[in-house]
Amino acid sequence: MAELGHGGKKIVERIMSASEAKKKAKGLTQIPVRGQIAKEIINIAYGFFTPLQGFMGKKDLDAVVKRMKLADGKTIWSIPILFDMSEAEIEKYGVKAGQTVLLTFEGNPMATFKVDEIYAYDKAKICKSVYGTDEDKHPGCARTYQYKDKFVGGKIMLVNKPKINPPYEPYFIPPLEMRKKFKQKGWQRVVAHQTRNVPHTGHEWLMKGAWLQAYGELPIEKPIVGVLVNAIIGDKRKGDYIDEAIILTQDELRKSGYFGDHNHLTSLTFWDMRYAGPKEAIFHAMLRTNLGLSHHMYGRDHAGVGTYYDAYDAHHLFLKVQKDLKIKPTFSMNWLYCPHCGEVTNEGLCSHKPEWQKFSGTLIRSIVQDGVKPPRLIFRPEVFDLVMESAEKYGFGSPFVTDEYLEKRTPVFSIPPMKV
């Protein structure tokens, strides 16, 4: 039976067999791509971006910018997926419509790219639509302005599968494989937890709350609802938690029994965050629909940055387009520690407001940085120990991204050599 993804479209992996790849890639003009594009090629090829089969042409881009839809006028799409080239590069490689080229990453063949069209588009117009601003200090706008001046639309076929490097390899679970896993587990509903963090108990309770919300009216005799942690792995900024600490500690919540195999799974998606707030929330909904999830948790200021978006903008936009999305939202209030209750509770539950001790990401990082183990009600000891272990093993002594980490870290994935 076909697996249907976002927009009701069939999920198809765009990956050639090794023998076909060898034939098809032979003699093609090779064009190197940067990390962002390589990640997006993986997403297109494995169906994370269903129904996209390649990089967007002008009609799709225009529909996304004007109506938050693809050119078919029906399928919701909120963030453009673009392949950029300069005029000079187009000339250098002799790129023309109708031609197929071979995209390479770090010197190795990755995917064929059948060029349909080459076009230009107003970047400020993209920014205003996607980010609600054209200020170049918005990180998503900055990324858009960094695109070179021409865009190339066309279909992608992977010729060489990425090698996911340790310790990430168990967490790369593409849509078709993910759906099999959910079936094996007998999960009828799965709720997505978007993260780029090492979890404190405030995050743990966001997941627990979302699990309870997703469970709803279902029978409880056997476990049939799961939480999928889907960590976004992409460009890092100095001071972020290192990727290894994020993915391993999220899974540690299951391993240490705060959750279990029956209700918790950790995975990753390669994506350079755009910080598009509400539009990124919709993008996450599409992505996780493709992964086979039934629900998506949204907290305050989902995927926002600075003061560009109000705390509930993402919720409002979701509700506006909900009829065109398959996934259902679970909206979460903040969790906090109340010394009066003596427990982690929710701002919608407890009335001891003057006594509340709120989770602050900055404070928790400050504590971790000092190497001081917080109380287990705030931060699980197993998670803390693993953060410290990851700092030594992967972070050159620091659980946070440093210049040294950026320079010397093991890449999350690499493209193996391939003779063409």
Next chain:
Amino acid sequence: MSEGKYPINLWVNDDRYDKLKNAGLADMCKEMLAGLKVIQVYANDAEKDQILKLYPMAKFDSATTKSIELLPREVKDKIFDKVIVQKSIDTAVGAFLADH
């Protein structure tokens, strides 16, 4: 304009607590986040500017914590040692900076 007072949070584990107790400073600890002890030392305007210049990875978080955060662990260890020697939370930062 009155002189600013910018806290730096020194988180207190058992080891630090014993040292504070021996120095007679244990009652300066506050409790934050489920009983986790913290001792707050204070920088004035000039000290704040100097410390942020010396350690560019640190920042004054004016939005949420209203404190100077993300100083390297060694720096905070040294400031903590100054608290013990100086027996003061107001002069420790100045004493630390005097060494630099």
